[in-house]
Amino acid sequence: MPEVRLMKGNEALAEAAIRAGCDAYFGYPITPQSEVLEYLSREVPKKSNMVVLQAESEIASINMIYGAAGAGKRAMTTSSSPGISLMQEGLSYIASAELPCLVVNVNRGGPGLGTIQPAQGDYFQATKGGGHGDYKLIVLAPSSVQEMADHVRLGFEFADKYRNPVMILSDGAIGQMMEKVELFDQLPRDMVKKPWATTGKAKNRERNIITSLHIDPYDMEKINLRLQEKYKQIMENEVRYQSFQIDDVEYLLVAYGLSARICQKVVEIGREKGIKLGLIRPITLFPFPWNIIRSVSERVKGILDVELNSGQMVEDVRLAVEGRAQVKFYGRMGGVIPSPEEIFENFEKEFLKGEAL
Amino acid sequence: MSENTQLEIEEQNFLEEDICVKENLVFDRTQALTDVEMHYCPGCGHGVAHRIIMEVVDEMGIQDKTIGVAPVGCSVFAYNYMNIDMQEAAHGRASAVATGIKRVLPDKFVFSYQGDGDLAAIGTGETVHTVNRGENILIVFINNAVYGMTSGQMAPTTLEGMVTTTSPYGRDPKIMGYPLKIADLIAPLPGAYYVTRQAVNNAGNVRKAKKAIQKSFEYQKLNKGLCFVEIVSNCPSNWKMTPVESNKFVEEKLFPFYPLGDIKVPKEIK
Numbered sequence: 030m031p032e033v034r035l036m037k038g039n040e041a042l043a044e045a046a047i048r049a050g051c052d053a054y055f056g057y058p059i060t061p062q063s064e065v066l067e068y069l070s071r072e073v074p075k076k077s078n079m080v081v082l083q084a085e086s087e088i089a090s091i092n093m094i095y096g097a098a099g100a101g102k103r104a105m106t107t108s109s110s111p112g113i114s115l116m117q118e119g120l121s122y123i124a125s126a127e128l129p130c131l132v133v134n135v136n137r138g139g140p141g142l143g144t145i146q147p148a149q150g151d152y153f154q155a156t157k158g159g160g161h162g163d164y165k166l167i168v169l170a171p172s173s174v175q176e177m178a179d180h181v182r183l184g185f186e187f188a189d190k191y192r193n194p195v196m197i198l199s200d201g202a203i204g205q206m207m208e209k210v211e212l213f214d215q216l217p218r219d220m221v222k223k224p225w226a227t228t229g230k231a232k233n234r235e236r237n238i239i240t241s242l243h244i245d246p247y248d249m250e251k252i253n254l255r256l257q258e259k260y261k262q263i264m265e266n267e268v269r270y271q272s273f274q275i276d277d278v279e280y281l282l283v284a285y286g287l288s289a290r291i292c293q294k295v296v297e298i299g300r301e302k303g304i305k306l307g308l309i310r311p312i313t314l315f316p317f318p319w320n321i322i323r324s325v326s327e328r329v330k331g332i333l334d335v336e337l338n339s340g341q342m343v344e345d346v347r348l349a350v351e352g353r354a355q356v357k358f359y360g361r362m363g364g365v366i367p368s369p370e371e372i373f374e375n376f377e378k379e380f381l382k383g384e385a386l
Numbered sequence: 387m388s389e390n391t392q393l394e395i396e397e398q399n400f401l402e403e404d405i406c407v408k409e410n411l412v413f414d415r416t417q418a419l420t421d422v423e424m425h426y427c428p429g430c431g432h433g434v435a436h437r438i439i440m441e442v443v444d445e446m447g448i449q450d451k452t453i454g455v456a457p458v459g460c461s462v463f464a465y466n467y468m469n470i471d472m473q474e475a476a477h478g479r480a481s482a483v484a485t486g487i488k489r490v491l492p493d494k495f496v497f498s499y500q501g502d503g504d505l506a507a508i509g510t511g512e513t514v515h516t517v518n519r520g521e522n523i524l525i526v527f528i529n530n531a532v533y534g535m536t537s538g539q540m541a542p543t544t545l546e547g548m549v550t551t552t553s554p555y556g557r558d559p560k561i562m563g564y565p566l567k568i569a570d571l572i573a574p575l576p577g578a579y580y581v582t583r584q585a586v587n588n589a590g591n592v593r594k595a596k597k598a599i600q601k602s603f604e605y606q607k608l609n610k611g612l613c614f615v616e617i618v619s620n621c622p623s624n625w626k627m628t629p630v631e632s633n634k635f636v637e638e639k640l641f642p643f644y645p646l647g648d649i650k651v652p653k654e655i656k
Contacts, residue, residue, distance in 0.1 A: 053490050080489045084482070085515035092479035092512070096486020099473045100453070104486070122476050227471035227487065229451045229494050238465045240456075240474035 032212045038177040039204045041212070042107070042133060042197070043068035045181035050216040051131075052102035053080035055093040057112060060145040061201040062135035065107040087112040091119030091132070098128035099239040101226025103185055103218070107133035109201070110151050111142060113159075120194055121160030125241030125252070129188035131181065132166075133197040135204040138364030146364025147201035147287055152341035155198045156315045163253055165260045166196045167267065168314040170285040174208035176312075182213060187267065189221045191259055198314060200337070202287045202366065269312035270321055274300070278307030280380060281325055281354075283346050284335040285311045287366070292335050294369035295376065306376075314342070322349040329354050331380045335372055336360045355380075418443040418452075420469045429629020431619030432460060434586040435528060436467050438596035439497070442603055443470065452495040453487050455480045457509075459501035460534040478509025481516035484523045495606055497524035502543040503533045506568040510542075513572065520577030520611035524602040527569070527614065530621040531640060538624030542566040545643055550624070565643065569616045573650040579611035581650040585618045587633045591646070610652065618644045 036044065043065045046054060054073075056066040069081045080097070084090040090106045097104035108116065113134045123130060136151045138144035153159075155168045167187045169180045177199060184195040230236040243249040271289075273296055275281065280299070284292040289310035299306030309325065311318050326332060332354050334343040340358040347356050357379040361367045415421060418440035426432045443452050449470055456464040458477035465472035475483040480498035488496040505513050505527050513525070532550055533539040540550040540557060543565050547556040557565070573581040580602060584595035595617055602613035618640050620632040627635060 053486070055486065082485075082489060085511060088479070089482040089485075089512055089515065092476060092482035093486035093489070095475070095479075096455070096473060096483035096488075097490045098486075099483070100487045100490050102490040104490075118476055119479070126474075227453045227473055228491065229453060230469070230471045231450055236465075236469055237471045238474070239472070240465065242462060242474055 031214065034210055034212060035207055036174060036210050037064055037205060037207050038171075038174045038199065039064035039135065040068045041174045041178040041210045042181055044072070044212060045178035046105055047073060047077060047079060048213055048215045049182045049185050050103055050218045050220060051079060051105050051185070052218055053082075053093075053097040053104045055082050055084050055090040055097070055104070055106050057084050057087050057090050057108065059087075059109045059112045061137060061147075061204050062107050062109050062133070064204070065133070087115040088119065091116040091123070094130050094132070095119060095123055095126070095128060098123065098130040099126065099227055101223035101228055103129075105131040105133070107135065109135045109137045110139050110148075113151065113154070117154070117160035120166065121162055121164060122241045123194045124160075124164035124166065124256070125162065126239050127192040127256075128194065128239065129185075129192050131184045131188055131195050131197065133199065136198060136200040138362065144364040145201060147203070147337065147366065148362065148364050149200060149286060149288065149337040149341070150339075150362065151198065152314065152336070152338060155196050156317070156345075164256060165263070165315055166194050167191065167263060167316075168196045168198050170198050170312060170314050171203055172286050172289045172310060173203070174206060174210045177203060178210050178212060182216070191263055193259065193263070198286070200287050201364070264316040267313060268316045268318045268320070270318040271310045271312060272321070273308040273310070274305075275307035275309065275325055277305050278325065278328075279305040279330050280307075280376065281329045281332045282306060282308045282335060282376075283311070283322060283332060283342070284308065285314060285342065288335045288337055291367065291369055291372060295372045298369055298373045299376070311342070317345045317349070319345070319349040322346060323351070323353070326350040326353040332356045333376050333379060334358045337366065338362055416440050416444055418449045418469050420467055422466060424467055425463060426460065427623040429620065429622045429632060430460075431530065431586045431617065432528065434592055435526065435595070435617050435619065436464060438586070438592060439499070439526065439599050440468055442596060442600045446600070446603055448495050448603070451493070452497070453491070455484045455487070455496070455498040457498070457500040457504040458535070459504050461499055461501060461528065462535065464499050478504050478507070479512055480504065481509065481521070481523075481525060482512045484525075485516055485519070485521050488521055488523050492522070495603055497526060499526045500528070501534065502527070502529045502531065502541045506542040506566050510568070513568065514575070517572040517612050517614065518575045518577045520579070522606055522609050522611055524599070524606060524613045524615065526599070527616040528619050529616055529644065530619040531565070532621050532624050534621050534624055538621075542568070545639060548639075567644065569614060569649055572614060577612050578614060578650055579652055580605055580613040582614070582648045583616040583618060583644060583646050585636065585641070585646055587620065587636050605652070616644070618646065
């Protein structure tokens with residue numbers, strides 16, 4: 030029987046890190062995710078020799094991840110929006126050097142120091158690069174405490190499979206809320222062989238170099254082409270999404286993370302009123318579920334994208350839809366969470382224009 | 387060259403394979419260095435510094451247990467020359483990267499190799515905290531008082547009055563701040579086990595610097611904590627000097643401000 034516990038999202042994620050065989054965690058306190066560092070600092074010494082270190086900054090954290098991941102170990106850090114901004118340089122280097130690791134952003138309201146309430150304003154930063162150069166993170170968007178745990182395991186699997194940094198893009202609500210969570214059993218450490226890692230040059234092999242520097246432009250272009258080929262593979266193989274009531278859908282909602290939870294309720298409200306609402310929830314934000322959204326868009330009267338930002342993912346939805354249906358957006362910013370009723374009202378305003386049902 | 391001289395040389399017929407015979411060889415290439423030409427400018431201290439570190443690695447027999455971290459700066463390509471596993475860090479972050487490596491591979495020897503811009507400007511935070519945590523690593527700090535790779539801008543260690551491309555009228559501390567003695571700054575921190583300032587400008591100093599590197603690796607083996615070896619070096623190209631002039635500048639200008647010698651030695655050995 031799997032262990033079932035009532036846990037905060039951040040704590041479930043921390044426990045999952047231990048169970049996923051994470052070798053090293055480097056972090057820096059920031060609300061609303063400090064429970065991860067606290068949980069690991071408290072729990073790890075009781076049962077494991079996993080490295081847990083509070084760094085002097087997020088810049089140091091991400092570079093410690095670089096070192097530990099380059100040494101072939103499962104490494105992870107967590108932060109929230111302003112801290113994730115500080116990590117962008119490191120993420121660009123990690124993506125270029127192709128180091129597998131897990132970075133968690135418990136998104137809060139911005140820009141700037143912003144607020145500590147949940148938001149989704151970091152979608153662009155997470156999915157479109159964030160740091161300099163052409164690179165992609167694999168981005169997972171949990172919408173429950175259960176997924177906060179499960180995405181840690183999945184994230185490490187993706188990271189190791191593709192030698193690519195993976196980001197879990199959560200938010201302050203998913204991080205702070207308590208829910209029932211089924212915890213997976215402890216996995217062994219060092220499951221994945223990493224012959225490329227800097228573990229000391231054994232006599233029978235060439236030296237291993239971890240670098241993102243390729244001074245000859247033609248060499249650098251080759252690296253870029255290889256990375257792009259990898260991202261293409263990821264787009265072909267790893268798209269994940271969840272759909273609710275899309276078989277007979279007439280109006281489609283698209284939302285991820287916390288917004289998707291609220292939109293499930295919006296679907297219910299609509300259905301009670303006889304409006305065939307349905308929902309697609311992207312679980313991977315990169316790779317984005319373009320195909321399913323494109324195919325559903327061919328048979329709907331309209332699409333409403335809902336986010337806790339000014340409209341970021343909606344650009345990807347429009348790219349997927351390519352004009353096949355009208356795509357509207359509704360969002361709140363700065364840490365404000367809309368109610369299902371508020372979203373439904375805006376859906377009515379956008380698509381039904383007060384017409385009698 | 388006269389015809390006669392040419393003839394003599396031909397008669398003597400010095401062929402490489404005749405000279406390079408076992409009984410003539412008194413000195414080997416350092417095995418832990420790769421067999422390639424370095425990109426460093428003529429007279430630059432980097433080559434010698436690389437060499438003494440790798441000689442120590444050879445002599446201690448730890449090539450398979452040593453992981454180096456290269457910085458951003460002239461020695462960004464250190465991994466092309468050091469025949470060991472290496473990681474190339476972002477600018478200033480080498481000691482954080484080294485921390486990450488050492489924490490997960492505590493039985494390996496880990497060192498970072500950093501210049502003054504990298505370690506004492508953009509990476510000051512990482513440097514201070516890595517030292518203060520007493521990470522069991524070696525930081526080799528090459529101080530030549532100038533940004534070399536970007537061609538001669540003012541460094542945190544540039545002397546007062548010293549001319550660089552961004553202090554073309556000489557460094558004026560009232561505007562540009564004072565040269566930073568970072569080794570003295572970190573030495574009092576409890577995590578610092580051994581802090582020393584060395585040079586590679588002449589044979590005697592090279593031997594002393596090598597000894598400091600060797601001690602540092604020995605201390606690391608004994609889990610003693612952080613060792614910091616500053617090497618006061620030169621930059622003939624960006625100082626616009628010949629190698630000989632640059633070494634003279636090192637002795638006459640840099641040594642008075644950055645005096646050589648141990649800054650902190652282990653208490654139990656004092």
